[in-house]
Amino acid sequence: MLRLDHLTVIAPSLAEGLAHVQGCLGLSVPERGRHLYMGTHNHRMQLGQGVYLEIVAVDPDGLPPGRPRWFGLDDAAQVAANWAAGRRLRGWVANCADIPRVLAQHGEIFGACAGLPFEAPEFGFTLRDDGRLPLDGAAPSLIDHRGDTAYIAALPDLGARLTRWELHHPDPARIEALFAELELDRPPRLVPGPETRFRAEIDTPAGPRVLS
DSSP states (O other): OEEEEEEEEEOSSHHHHHHHHHHHHSOOOOEEEEETTTTEEEEEEEEETTEEEEEEEEOTTSOOOSSOOGGGTTOHHHHHHHHHTTOOEEEEEEEOSOHHHHHHHHHHHHOEEEEESSSSOOEEEEEOTTOOOGGGGTSOEEEEOTTOOOTTTTSOOOSOEEEEEEEEESOHHHHHHHHHHHTEESOOEEEEOSSOEEEEEEEETTEEEEEO
């Protein structure tokens, strides 16, 4: 079974991503991390029930990783176009303890599993050779935390709780069948729509808010 791990706001810059989340949720996400192995950086916060929110962007002070960055971040023009169109909550990640089994059936969707960081791997993560999101984001990237259960507790808890999330997609039946094959826990509610687009309802200390 795959379990929802985190939702990802994919931003042209980290400052823009933080401002978007602040505007939607009224929360300032404090925790910053750097992925030296990917040339990206992020902020994260808990969303309850072992799920968290990530805001990620290319790190202008980082070094190119020597391969396509994750979350489609190398395609700056596409990231900017999605951002301008309001498609800002664009990616998601599912926790999977047996990534090779999933790749044996769906490798064309998810790519290959890399141990990250490359020099001293601490977790496994699926990466496509082209760097793009699986099925334009309709399918999750996969992560194997390799037994680490402490990472959630280390993230800021600002009182935000994911209560509902939706995936709008032009072929929801196809995506629903894939979710069933993956035995995905807490999948998004599927809604017919002209393009891949996410909407998350989140309870905050100031009341319910929507992130998209």
